Amino acid sequence: MIVLEKRPQPSKAWSYATPVVAVLATMVFGGILFAILGKNPVEAIGTIFWEPLFGEFAFYYRPQLLVKGAPLVLIAIGLSLGFRAGIWNIGAEGQYIMGAIFGAAAGLAFYPLDAFYIFPIMVIAGAFGGWLWAMIPAFLKVRFGTNEILVSLMLVYVAEQMLASVSLGLLKNPEGFGFPGSRNLQSYESAHNAELIAGSGMHWGVVTALIAVIFAYVLLNRHMLGFHIRLTGEAPRAAKFAGVNPARLILFCLGLSGALAGLAGMFEVSGPSGVVSIDFNVGYGFTAIIVAFLGRLHPVGILLAGGLMALTYIGGEIAQSQLGLPAAAIQVFQGMLLFFLLAFDLLTNYRIRAARSEVA
Amino acid sequence: MKFTTLLASAAMALGLASGAMAEDKTKVGFVYVGPVGDGGWTYEHNKGRLAVEEHFGDKVETVFVESVPEGPDAERVMTQMALEGADLIFTTSFGYMDPTINVAKKFPDVKFEHATGYKTAPNVSVYSARFYEGRAVQGHIAGNMTKSNIIGYIGSYPIPEVIRGINSAYIHAKKVNPDVEFKIVWAYTWFDPAKEADAATVLIEQGADVILQHTDSTAPQAAAQEAGNVVTFGQASDMSEYAPFPRVSSIIDDWAPYYIARTQAVMDGTWETANTWDGIREGMVAIGEITDAVPADVKEEALALKAAMAAGEYHPFTGPLKKQDGSDWLAEGETADDGTLAGMNFYVEGLEGEIPQ
Numbered sequence: 001m002i003v004l005e006k007r008p009q010p011s012k013a014w015s016y017a018t019p020v021v022a023v024l025a026t027m028v029f030g031g032i033l034f035a036i037l038g039k040n041p042v043e044a045i046g047t048i049f050w051e052p053l054f055g056e057f058a059f060y061y062r063p064q065l066l067v068k069g070a071p072l073v074l075i076a077i078g079l080s081l082g083f084r085a086g087i088w089n090i091g092a093e094g095q096y097i098m099g100a101i102f103g104a105a106a107g108l109a110f111y112p113l114d115a116f117y118i119f120p121i122m123v124i125a126g127a128f129g130g131w132l133w134a135m136i137p138a139f140l141k142v143r144f145g146t147n148e149i150l151v152s153l154m155l156v157y158v159a160e161q162m163l164a165s166v167s168l169g170l171l172k173n174p175e176g177f178g179f180p181g182s183r184n185l186q187s188y189e190s191a192h193n194a195e196l197i198a199g200s201g202m203h204w205g206v207v208t209a210l211i212a213v214i215f216a217y218v219l220l221n222r223h224m225l226g227f228h229i230r231l232t233g234e235a236p237r238a239a240k241f242a243g244v245n246p247a248r249l250i251l252f253c254l255g256l257s258g259a260l261a262g263l264a265g266m267f268e269v270s271g272p273s274g275v276v277s278i279d280f281n282v283g284y285g286f287t288a289i290i291v292a293f294l295g296r297l298h299p300v301g302i303l304l305a306g307g308l309m310a311l312t313y314i315g316g317e318i319a320q321s322q323l324g325l326p327a328a329a330i331q332v333f334q335g336m337l338l339f340f341l342l343a344f345d346l347l348t349n350y351r352i353r354a355a356r357s358e359v360a
Numbered sequence: 361m362k363f364t365t366l367l368a369s370a371a372m373a374l375g376l377a378s379g380a381m382a383e384d385k386t387k388v389g390f391v392y393v394g395p396v397g398d399g400g401w402t403y404e405h406n407k408g409r410l411a412v413e414e415h416f417g418d419k420v421e422t423v424f425v426e427s428v429p430e431g432p433d434a435e436r437v438m439t440q441m442a443l444e445g446a447d448l449i450f451t452t453s454f455g456y457m458d459p460t461i462n463v464a465k466k467f468p469d470v471k472f473e474h475a476t477g478y479k480t481a482p483n484v485s486v487y488s489a490r491f492y493e494g495r496a497v498q499g500h501i502a503g504n505m506t507k508s509n510i511i512g513y514i515g516s517y518p519i520p521e522v523i524r525g526i527n528s529a530y531i532h533a534k535k536v537n538p539d540v541e542f543k544i545v546w547a548y549t550w551f552d553p554a555k556e557a558d559a560a561t562v563l564i565e566q567g568a569d570v571i572l573q574h575t576d577s578t579a580p581q582a583a584a585q586e587a588g589n590v591v592t593f594g595q596a597s598d599m600s601e602y603a604p605f606p607r608v609s610s611i612i613d614d615w616a617p618y619y620i621a622r623t624q625a626v627m628d629g630t631w632e633t634a635n636t637w638d639g640i641r642e643g644m645v646a647i648g649e650i651t652d653a654v655p656a657d658v659k660e661e662a663l664a665l666k667a668a669m670a671a672g673e674y675h676p677f678t679g680p681l682k683k684q685d686g687s688d689w690l691a692e693g694e695t696a697d698d699g700t701l702a703g704m705n706f707y708v709e710g711l712e713g714e715i716p717q
Contacts, residue, residue: 057443064436164548168518168716179478179519179703184458272432278517278548279455282429317437320425321444327395327427 004350014348019294019301022340023308029340030333039323047322048315048333061314063201067272069310071096071264073303074209075288077216078257080297084220085232087253091137091152092261093285094159095130099262100269101166102129104182104276107191108171111183118190122266123204130262131255133159138254142247148254160281167278186274193271205267209306212260216299229253261285290338312337386448386627388412388619389441390424391434393453394551400576401550401596401613402426405452405475408615415620419627430455438463442470448626450619451475453550454519460484471631473622476521478702480633487618490639491521492528492701493669494611495572496676497647497662498593499532501609502570503540504658505591506533512563513544514556514573514580518716520704522574527708528676529572532665534710542711543568553579564590581607591653598648609662610648617643637698640669677701682709 027049031041052061075092082089089095103126110118137151164180166172171182185191196202220226232239232249240246264284269276291309295301316330390409394402409422423446425437434456441449442463448471451460457477464472464484472484480486502511511533515522526544533540543566545559556575560583563571570591573580578599584590584606592602594610618636625631638644647666650659668674679690684707690696707715 057440060439060443067432068436160548164546165716179454180517186462268432272435275458277430277455279430282431282433313433314436317425317428317433318440321389321423321437321441324423327425 003353004346005353006350007348010348011351014344015296018341018344018348019296019305021344022294022337025340025344026333026336029336033329033332034325037325037329039325044319044323044325047319048312048330050315051318051322052311052314055318059199061318063195063199064314065307065310066201066206067203068313069306070203070206070209071268071284072288072291072309073306074205074212074264074267075257075261075285076291076295076302076306077209077212077299078260079288080292080295080299080302081216081219081229082253082257083233083292084297085229085249085253086236087250088149089134089137089152089254089257090149090289091134091154091156091159091285092257092288093281093283094152094156095133095258095261096265096268096285097156097159097163097281098133099126099130099265100273100276100280101163101171101265102126102132102262103266104185104191104269105166105171107185107188107270108183110190111188114190116190119193119270122191122270123263126262126266127259128262130265131259133262134254134258135251138251141254142250148250152254156285163276163280164278167276167280171276173275180278182276184274185270191270193267203267203271205264205271208263208267210303213299213303220299225252261288290334294337294341308337309334384627385418386416386420386623387444387446388420388422388623388626389438389446389449390422391428391437391441391449391451391453391456392424392426393428393430393455394576395426396424398551398576399578399597399599399601400594402452402576404597404613405450405615408619409450411616412619412623416623416627420623428456431459435459435462438472439466442467446470448473448623448631454517454521471622471626480635482633485622485632485634485636487634487636487638488521489613489644490637491611491613491645492524492676493639494645494647495525495528496532496669497666498572498609498611499529499534500536500662500665501650501654501658502529502572502591502593503533503535503537505608505654506537506540506570508567508569509537509539510541510543510567510569512560512566512568512571513542514559514563514571514575515544515546516550516574517548518546520702523707523715524701524704525572525574526711527704530711531676531681531708544711544713546716547575549575551576553577556580557583560584578602594648600648603649604651605653607651608653609650612646612648614644614646637702640666641672683707684709684711 027045031045034044035041079089079092103122106125107118107122137148140146140151141148167180173181173183193203228244232244291305295305312334319325392402396402396406413422428434428437430453438449450473452475454476457474457479460472460474461479464481468483474486476488477486513526530542543563547555547559549555556577557579560571560580564587571580571584572593573595581592581599581602584592590606591608592606594607596613598610598612599607650662675695677696679694680692681690683689
């Protein structure tokens with residue numbers, strides 16, 4: 001008989017090994033899935049992981065990895081701080097939307113003025129929009145003890161309605177023939193989050209994501225607040241004795257993750273997307289939750305996980321058009337990644353041991 | 361060097377390479393907003409793609425990517441297709457408009473065809489179908505079939521195309537049933553079976569016994585079937601698996617002839633920017649079989665209506681018509697011009713509620 005035995009200490013080796021093992025297991029089982037669909041599994045896996053990085057058109061896909069990965073990393077960094085402290089912001093998608101709305105609205109308010117200060121104002125407005133949206137669950141939790149998981153999640157749907165509303169009304173392009181959607185910020189120089197070096201994919205959102213990684217690393221390892229976050233997550237009672245103010249921590253974690261999600265939305269709407277439209281959001285806020293866990297809630301891990309997720313998205317699209325794989329198969333493939341990660345995570349806290357059967 | 365020139369030169373290099381490799385095989389790409397198995401909008405576009413393959417055999421290669429979100433992801437998918445040597449790319453959702461224009465700028469030698477939009481370029485055409493003609497037939501049947509006099513309408517997005525459909529259906533339902541009332545729910549999605557089913561259920565609970573939909577899945581049909589006494593119509597595709605009841609008829613989009621013609625034009629080198637808007641007459645819009653659940657006389661009238669539109673004798677928007685606010689729109693006998701229809705952002709008189717702003 002096989003039993004699970006709790007480890008006295010979480011295994012450090014397994015905590016590093018599980019993401020790698022999970023990726024390998026996903027490749028194996030994903031390969032089996034592709035084989036069942038009648039595709040060559042080696043070719044399919046190869047296309048997903050190899051083509052974007054080293055294929056014929058890697059010069060185009062590599063920058064796209066940054067474009068796709070940056071919002072994931074930026075949002076996931078914010079979420080990971082709260083997750084570490086046991087504060088569950090599930091509504092990053094809504095904060096992302098609000099950041100985009102606030103940021104774009106700030107920029108469009110100046111249209112067609114040409115000035116250097118417009119973009120910085122948009123950045124601040126975007127962060128503020130996300131922060132504000134996250135403050136609702138934060139305030140309700142602190143004041144009335146409501147569950148932040150439910151409140152933040154429900155606010156995503158409210159944000160989607162607001163997005164539809166502004167796309168059809170407040171921010172609608174006056175020259176858009178009555179169609180919904182704002183002016184394209186890509187063609188408004190002062191508000192455009194353009195690539196810093198043409199063709200590199202490197203826009204301000206990518207830079208901000210990298211800064212956020214460093215900032216989070218320093219915060220967690222070198223700062224008292226980071227210590228409080230970790231302590232609250234790992235030993236809530238000890239945290240209380242250490243003088244952690246839970247209300248302040250909730251406001252900080254939710255507020256920061258909201259602001260970062262808002263920034264991600266703002267950089268997206270002013271750059272790669274360009275327009276506030278009804279279906280502007282494509283699920284970055286939810287995918288970032290996977291990225292945060294895949295990266296072990298560690299800043300550097302999140303950076304790598306964000307890159308990996310971006311890779312499966314872009315590689316998945318290539319596999320679709322080149323090999324005719326259905327989109328659903330790619331989604332299953334991504335789902336497997338999280339599933340195996342959580343499954344193998346068990347080995348961090350437990351060990352498998354063969355036990356002699358005993359008489360009950 | 362600018363990124364665009366870099367891309368273009370890479371594409372050119374590839375064009376030369378693949379030209380030598382695959383002797384004049386025309387590559388046609390399709391970008392879909394939903395899954396090919398949605399049973400509606402995307403399903404029909406994919407049928408068009410398969411028709412292209414069948415028609416041209418070895419002379420074409422088609423590729424597609426499904427469930428592509430409308431935004432930067434669409435831009436990447438199109439770029440990827442262009443890089444891999446596509447000669448012609450069909451982008452089949454309204455939200456692909458700006459991405460199509462952006463990518464088309466980078467690949468001047470690739471032809472693009474954008475469905476239901478309004479922005480054209482030297483290498484970008486737009487095409488759409490006069491779905492509102494089909495809506496007239498639906499409205500006629502719906503007005504006759506409803507007993508509660510409440511017709512539910514699941515709108516996708518409040519864009520002119522959808523508003524035209526609502527107006528056309530309402531005008532023709534009202535003609536045969538002056539007491540009819542429309543309840544409209546906006547789903548803000550093209551394809552989301554769960555949301556569509558919810559919308560249908562809400563409408564049924566509010567007393568609607570006919571449901572019209574401008575969304576792509578068969579979920580509202582299933583909801584109506586469960587309710588038992590609710591009439592529906594297939595949208596974009598025949599959805600005949602729900603016939604003869606609740607689905608009593610349908611609007612079918614037939615893209616195949618257009619896709620074949622445009623592919624041929626690329627092969628012949630005669631492709632030019634076009635703004636195509638075809639209807640029942642040209643065969644881009646078809647009316648699916650009207651089942652026996654519809655009384656024979658109603659069916660006959662509906663078919664006559666269809667025949668009149670096919671012959672060009674009848675326009676669904678013929679005056680006298682007023683706008684919702686009571687102001688005059690079309691005088692007796694006057695028909696709506698395409699410009700007004702293309703940008704339609706108002707309800708006709710009698711419809712309740714406001715278009716979301």
